[in-house]
Amino acid sequence: MTAPVRVLVCDDQALIRTGFTTIIDAQPDLEVVGECGDGRTAVHLAGRLRPDVVVMDVRMPGLDGIEATRLLAGAGVPDPVKVLVVTTFNLDEYVYEALRAGASGFLLKDAPPAQLLDGIRTVAAGSALLAPEVTRRLVGRYASRVAPPEPAPADGPLTPRELDVLRLLAEGLSNAEIAAALVITRETVKTYVSRILTKLDLRDRVQAVVWAYQTGLVGVTPPAVAPTRSRMPR
Known part of the structure; x- marks a missing residue:
């Protein structure tokens, strides 16, 4: 047990x-x-x-x-x-x-x-x-306050597919939603997220989202209507 x-x-x-x-x-x-x-x-x-x-x-x-x-x-x-x-x-x-x-x-x-x-x-x-x-608005505002956005290096450690997963993660999508968007399984999403955290030496999804905003991978402009439903990892 x-x-x-x-x-x-x-x-x-x-x-x-x-x-x-x-x-x-x-x-x-x-x-x-x-x-x-x-x-x-x-x-x-x-x-x-x-x-x-x-x-x-x-x-x-x-x-x-x-x-x-x-x-x-x-x-x-x-x-x-x-x-x-x-x-x-x-x-x-x-x-x-x-x-x-x-x-x-x-x-x-x-x-x-x-x-x-x-x-x-x-x-x-x-x-x-x-x-x-x-919401995404709040996380984006937090990231923009912590440090000025700086472009992610073109030769960074993440593969194009890992960058796709990170972008969707930063948008607030759950593992299930990322899997549906990229037409892959949830287990594959979990594997990508684990690789992203390891490569970037980050502790968890929150730090990954902040990294995405800080490096300009995603913007910090709030959406017209902030999402209201839960965005918990699944």
């Missing part, structure tokens, strides 16, 4: 922590190994308990969730922990900073329990998760 995914819950509201813990522990493939109410304790517990995923609030006393995420999953961290940011606040700035800090996912607290559970599983599996509210 596969060991359950180990989860650390960090939120400064005791009722929220209890609710999350109850929902997560009810799943046979998930296990809450600890909980806390501030970012500094989350960093300490993560180092001791080695969870697979930290469910992290943003606004907390002392060390907030963004800084805690940076210490757990940011650039240069020797043994990063996957972080799923779950917050009440649907503000662009929180998403920008969470992604910059190294978070692998972002959800709102009013999301259905099933979406929280799927988010934990998705992040634990090494994929990235953006809430339905986080």
Whole structure:
């Protein structure tokens, strides 16, 4: 049997922590190994308990969730922990900073329990998760703020087909939608995504999307109507 995914819950509201813990522990493939109410304790517990995923609030006393995420999953961290940011606040700035800090996912607290559970599983599996509210417009704006776009080298490491997959990934398409667009199987898409991450030395799909915007592979101009449905990896 596969060991359950180990989860650390960090939120400064005791009722929220209890609710999350109850929902997560009810799943046979998930296990809450600890909980806390501030970012500094989350960093300490993560180092001791080695969870697979930290469910992290943003606004907390002392060390907030963004800084805690940076210490757990940011650039240069020797043994990063996957972080799923779950917050009440649907503000662009929180998403920008969470992604910059190294978070692998972002959800709102009013999301259905099933979406929280799927988010934990998705992040634990090494994929990235953006809430339905986080559209291509938001990701594009984030990428444009992090660094000025610079053209991707013509002799870069990606093959033409891998570039096609990355473009569609950056447009917000799921694996199933990419497979349909390119007339290939989902497993082939997964293989291409894995190769892209390896060749570009990226952690997950979020970083791949940001790389695509930063290098000008796709533009940052928002679409006329932002998509509203979930764009979770399948």
